[in-house]
Amino acid sequence: MLHLIRRGERLVVPFLLIIGWEIFSRSGLLPAALLPAPSIVLHSWADWAFAIDGSSQTYSGHWLSDALASCLRVLTGYAIATASGVLLGIAIGWWRWVERTIEPTVQMIRPIPPVSWIPLAIIWFGIADKPAIFLVFLGAFFPILLNTIHGVKTSDRNLIRAAAMMGATEQQMLRQVIFPAALPSIMAGLRIGIGSAWMLTVTAEMVAVKSGIGYVLWDSYYFLRYDLVLAAMVSIGLLGYGTDLLLKLLMQSTLRWQRGQTVQGR
Amino acid sequence: MAAIEIRNAVKIYQDQQRKRDLLALDTVNLTVEKNDFLCLLGPSGCGKSTLLNMIAGFESVSSGEILVDGKPVTGPGADRGMVFQQPTLMPWLTVWENIAFHLKLRGVHKAARREEAQLYIDMVGLTGFENHYPNELSGGMASRVGIARALLLNPAVILMDEPFAALDAQTRMDMQEELVAIWQKHQGTVVFVTHSVEEALVLGTKIAVMSCRPGRLGELIPLDLPYPRDITEAAFNDRKRHILARFKAEADKARKSAAA
Ligand SMILES: Nc1ncnc2c1ncn2[C@@H]1O[C@H](COP(=O)(O)OP(=O)(O)O)[C@@H](O)[C@H]1O
Ligand SMILES: [Mg+2]
Secondary structure (H helix, E strand, O other): OHHHHHHHHHHHHHHHHHHHHHHHHOOOOOOOOOOOOHHHHHHHHHHHOOOOOOOOHHHOOOHHHHHHHHHHHHHHHHHHHHHHHHHHHHHHHHOOOHHHHHHHHHHHOOOOHHHHHHHHHHHHOOOOOOHHHHHHHHHHHHHHHHHHEEEOOOOHHHHHHHHHHHHOOHHHHHHHHHHHHHHHHHHHHHHHHHHHHHHHHHHHHHHOOOHHHHHHHHHHHHOOOHHHHHHHHHHHHHHHHHHHHHHHHHHHOOOOHHHHOOOHHO | OOEEEEEEEEEEEEEEOOOOOEEEEEEEEEEEEOOEEEEEEEOOOOHHHHHHHHEEEEOOOOEEEEEEEEEEOOOOOOOOEEEEOOOOOOOOOOHHHHHHHHOOOOOOOOHHHHHHHHHHHHHOOOOOOOOOOOOHOOOOHHHHHHHHHHHHHOOEEEEEEEOOOOOHHHHHHHHHHHHHHHHHHHHHHEEEOOOOOOHHHHHHHHHEEEOOOOOEEEEEEOOOOOOOOOOOOOHHHHHHHHHHHHHHHHHHHHHHHHOO
C-alpha cells in the first residue's frame, strides 16, 4: 500500500499541471489556437500515433516511425560518442604524452557550441541522417570524455599499486582497475551526454533533416498546428525520460557495489 | 640464500614543491633470512614505508641495491605480497573476487579461482562473507581480505605496512594472534612495519629499530620468546624495557630534529 502511494507521488505534480492548463485554455483568456488544451493535444497525438480520424493530416499514424527515426539518430551518435569518449578519456587520463598532445586541441574545440557546426555538417553530410548523428556525437562526446578523464585521474593510486603487486600488465590495469574505478564518473558523463543527445537530434531535425519528431515539431509550427507542436514536445520529453531511465537502471546494476555507501542508496 | 638482502640502500626524495631534496633513508643494510618474522619498528616519518615500498618495487633506490631471493628488485611483482595500511580492496569486487584477483590476471577459470579463494577465506576466518562487497565489511574484516589476498600469491616474502594500525585494540589483538598462527602453520618470510613496541614484541622473531632523519637501521635484535606471547610475563617485559629505551631515544631525536 505504502509502495503504491510512493509510486503515485511522482504523478501528483504533472496531474496538477495538466488540470491547471486545461482550465486555463478553456477559460478563453488566450485564443484557443495559441495554447491548445491538453485534451486537444492528446487527441491530435492519438491521431498522429494511431491514425484515428486523420486530424493530424500528413502525420496521421506516423508517430512510431518518427520516434524511431529520432531514436536511431540519438542511439547512433550516442554510441559513437560513448565508445570514442571513453577510450580517448582513458588514454588522456592515463598517459601523460597523450594528454599533452591531444588535450589542448580537445579543450579548444569544446567551447564551440555543437549547433554552430550545423552549416558545416550540412555541407559535409547533406540533408539526411548523418548531420544529425554528427551533432549528437558532438553534444554527447565532450561530457563523456571529460568525465572519463576525471574518473581516471581521481582513481585511487593505492589500487594501482595493489594490482601491480598482483602482477597486472598495463593492459590489465586499464581494463580491470582503471576502467571500473572510473565507472561511476563515466556513468555521470553518460547521463549528461544523453540529455545533449536529445537536444541536438531535435535541433538537427528542425533544420537539416526531413524526418523525426523535431521535423514534425518545426513543420507543424509553419502550419500553425500548435497542438502538434505540443504533442511533439511532450513526445521528446517522454523519450528523453525513457532513455535516461534505462541509463539509470544500467547504472544501478553496474554500480551495485556502491549500494549503502552513497546518499543515493538511502 | 637470504630471503631479502639490502645493501647500502639510500633513498633521496626530490621535493618538487620546495625545490629541496630529502634524504629519507641513509645507507641501510639488512639481511632477512628465510622464515624470519622481522618487525621494523620506528616512530612515524622515519622511512619505514619508504623502505618497504622499495622492497615491494613501488619506489626505486637512489643508490645501493635490494635483492629478493637473490634477484635485484626492478619493480612490483607477485613474488612479494604486500598488505597495505589501508586495505585498498577493489570496491567493485566481492571478497572472494578481491582475494582471487591475481588468478584472474593469470587467466584462471572462474570455478578454479573460486575454489582456491575459499581456502584463503577459511584461513583468515571470513567464511560466510565471500560475496560481500568491501563497503559492507568492518575494518578488521577488510584487513583479513588484504592478508588473504597477499597469502594467495604464495609469495617468497610478505610485506606488511602497519596493517593493524587503524583497528580497535581488541580487533588488533585478535588479528595479531591469527597472523602468528597462520605464519607458524605455513611458514614464510614476513617483514612487518609498525610504530608500536608492543606489536613488534608480540609478533617478531627479530626486531630492527629504525632511527630518524635520516632513516637508519639499528642492529637486529633477536626475540626467542615462544608463541603465543604472554604480554604480562616477566621475560616479555624485560625485552620491552630494553627496546622501549632505544625506541624512546629515537623518538626523542625525531621530535627534536622536527622542531629544529
Ligand atoms: N613520495 C614522497 N615524496 C617526498 N617525500 C616523501 C615521500 N614519501 C615519503 N616522504 C618523506 O620521507 C620520510 C619518510 O616517510 P615514510 O617512509 O612514509 O615514513 P614512515 O612510514 O616511517 O612513517 C618522511 O619525512 C616523508 O615526508
Ligand atoms: Mg608509513
